[in-house]
Amino acid sequence: MQLRTHHVSPAAQARHVIDLTAKAWRIPPSSPHALARRAPHGYVPLRALRRLRAATLLTLLPHSW
Numbered sequence: 001m002q003l004r005t006h007h008v009s010p011a012a013q014a015r016h017v018i019d020l021t022a023k024a025w026r027i028p029p030s031s032p033h034a035l036a037r038r039a040p041h042g043y044v045p046l047r048a049l050r051r052l053r054a055a056t057l058l059t060l061l062p063h064s065w
Contacts, residue, residue: 008016022029029035044052 021027
């Protein structure tokens with residue numbers, strides 16, 4: 001088995017090992033919340049995007065009502 005560790009981060013290696021172990025031990029996949037906590041930097045949950053979009057729409061509406 002060829003090791004490709006020269007361009008993979010330690011966090012990515014750890015996730016890979018955990019994924020392989022979970023598959024071998026037949027552990028069910030994590031919840032969506034747990035997967036979101038492990039998301040890469042810059043990830044914005046869908047709920048937060050909806051909230052942000054609604055807030056920007058409110059600021060764009062005319063204030064003359």
